[in-house]
Amino acid sequence: MIYSSELIKGTLKTIVLKLLNDNKKMYGYEITQRVKEMTGEKIQITEGALYPTLHALEQEGLLTTQVEYMGKRVRKYYSLSPEGKAKTKERVKEFASFMDTMAFLLDIKPKIA
Amino acid sequence: MYCITEQQIDYILDDIRRNGIDMEDLQLNLLDHICCIIEQELEENDDFERFYHKTVQQFYKHELREIEEETINLLTFKNYYAMKKAMYISGAISVGAFVIGSLFKIMFWPGVAAMLIFGILVFSLVFLPLLFVLKTRELTAVRDKLILGLGTIAGILYCLSALWLLMRWSGKHEIWLATLAFTFFVFLPAYFFTGIRKPETRVNTIVSTIIIIGVIGIQFTLTALRRPESERMPVNTDEKVRTNPGNIGNATSNK
Numbered sequence: 001m002i003y004s005s006e007l008i009k010g011t012l013k014t015i016v017l018k019l020l021n022d023n024k025k026m027y028g029y030e031i032t033q034r035v036k037e038m039t040g041e042k043i044q045i046t047e048g049a050l051y052p053t054l055h056a057l058e059q060e061g062l063l064t065t066q067v068e069y070m071g072k073r074v075r076k077y078y079s080l081s082p083e084g085k086a087k088t089k090e091r092v093k094e095f096a097s098f099m100d101t102m103a104f105l106l107d108i109k110p111k112i113a
Numbered sequence: 114m115y116c117i118t119e120q121q122i123d124y125i126l127d128d129i130r131r132n133g134i135d136m137e138d139l140q141l142n143l144l145d146h147i148c149c150i151i152e153q154e155l156e157e158n159d160d161f162e163r164f165y166h167k168t169v170q171q172f173y174k175h176e177l178r179e180i181e182e183e184t185i186n187l188l189t190f191k192n193y194y195a196m197k198k199a200m201y202i203s204g205a206i207s208v209g210a211f212v213i214g215s216l217f218k219i220m221f222w223p224g225v226a227a228m229l230i231f232g233i234l235v236f237s238l239v240f241l242p243l244l245f246v247l248k249t250r251e252l253t254a255v256r257d258k259l260i261l262g263l264g265t266i267a268g269i270l271y272c273l274s275a276l277w278l279l280m281r282w283s284g285k286h287e288i289w290l291a292t293l294a295f296t297f298f299v300f301l302p303a304y305f306f307t308g309i310r311k312p313e314t315r316v317n318t319i320v321s322t323i324i325i326i327g328v329i330g331i332q333f334t335l336t337a338l339r340r341p342e343s344e345r346m347p348v349n350t351d352e353k354v355r356t357n358p359g360n361i362g363n364a365t366s367n368k
Binding site: 027028029032046047048049051052053054055056059070071072073074075076 | 119122123126138139141142143144145146148149150171172173174179180183184186187188
């Protein structure tokens, strides 16, 4: 099952921040591939959603960038700024609490392994 | 792994630009992303152009420029909700100040000027510009955005001329005439001739234009461009009461 884009949209910033928190620096394609791998292709981030989000996070001062020239290509690496690190903790905490609330609201029973 | 050539890179970059991606940063991001996909997934003997077009089609729903539009939306309107809230609050505050100020005015209570100045300035310089910014987001045609902008300027000028006339500040006639000239010769023609072209807005445009002309026309007849020697054409009720001999006693006792 691939999750719908509506579900991904609200969590994309948190996903990107957490990935960058764990991986120091990453470029766009790498982020999409890592998410695909980690989720067994259940979450597929589209380019149309990823790049606007990366630009917005950069403008908010949560990301810093570094460019690498590869002939005619330029690769832009993103990493977390100190504010971005603080924001990541806040976002992950908020999402964990949101999941608890949703589990209660939708009456989802936890699976026992 | 497929080895991408410089000509192919130029081809991709040209195509991205041709399809409406103007932000250089975004062009380079997409270029590198597409190159990565091609290098990872294209076989040596496969058709490059066909694979490229198939890949890039997965990036959007209708057209590639959607990515740039979404980026601009996120960058420009990240404070969209805060702006909307500020618009409601400034609207409520200004209308409140205006209504209470008007009540104080007819009762001759102190603090009228401060309240009216505050109310009108917040309405014209905060509420109307915010309304314009938020409304333009819903419009797609440049012409419609331009008319909304002209309407906002006319609205701001109208509020400021009302303030100037009310407070009897110098230059009140000039600002009122500028408002009339701008409304009649710039805003109304643009609004009217754009609106009547579309069948769905024709009736609304004609009715709104007549109402605007009517309201401003009536107000124009109440305006004294040159102050008569006897001051018999008061501009506001304050003056009307003061110049009426029967009310002099009351007005003085209320002060």
